[in-house]
Amino acid sequence: xxxxxxxxxxxxxxxxxxxxxxxxxxxxxxxxxxxxxxxxxxxxxxxxxxxxxxxxxxxxxxxxxxxxxxxxxxxxxxxxxxxxxxxxxxxxxxxxxxxxxxxxxxxxxxxxxxxxxx
Numbered sequence: 414x415x416x417x418x419x420x421x422x423x424x425x426x427x428x429x430x431x432x433x434x435x436x437x438x439x440x441x442x443x444x445x446x447x448x449x450x451x452x453x454x455x456x457x458x459x460x461x462x463x464x465x466x467x468x469x470x471x472x473x474x475x476x477x478x479x480x481x482x483x484x485x486x487x488x489x490x491x492x493x494x495x496x497x498x499x500x501x502x503x504x505x506x507x508x509x510x511x512x513x514x515x516x517x518x519x520x521x522x523x524x525x526x527x528x529x530x531x
Contacts, residue, residue, distance in 0.1 A: 448487050450494035471499045 449455040458464045470481045
């Protein structure tokens with residue numbers, strides 16, 4: 414009796430786990446496509462990788478920005494709000510943004526140093 418129950422439940426549990434992974438993957442892609450419209454939204458992002466990607470976008474030249482628009486499925490109108498905020502006044506973003514840029518720079522230096530030593 415117990416074996417029959419396990420044989421019935423195991424495939425169902427597998428299907429549930431698969432559906433949950435698919436849903437998480439869709440949610441992650443949906444979040445990655447979203448772009449903050451203001452400095453306040455930028456500062457409330459909890460995903461540091463996404464925040465770093467947006468910071469890199471804002472500090473890049475037009476060619477790199479164009480590539481990133483295509484790569485991350487961002488739309489031109491979607492990025493204009495934060496981009497204009499950044500161009501006008503970096504101070505609302507500055508605290509998190511500066512720390513993020515410094516952190517990225519330091520990590521790249523450390524990885525190059527570790528790579529050369531290894």
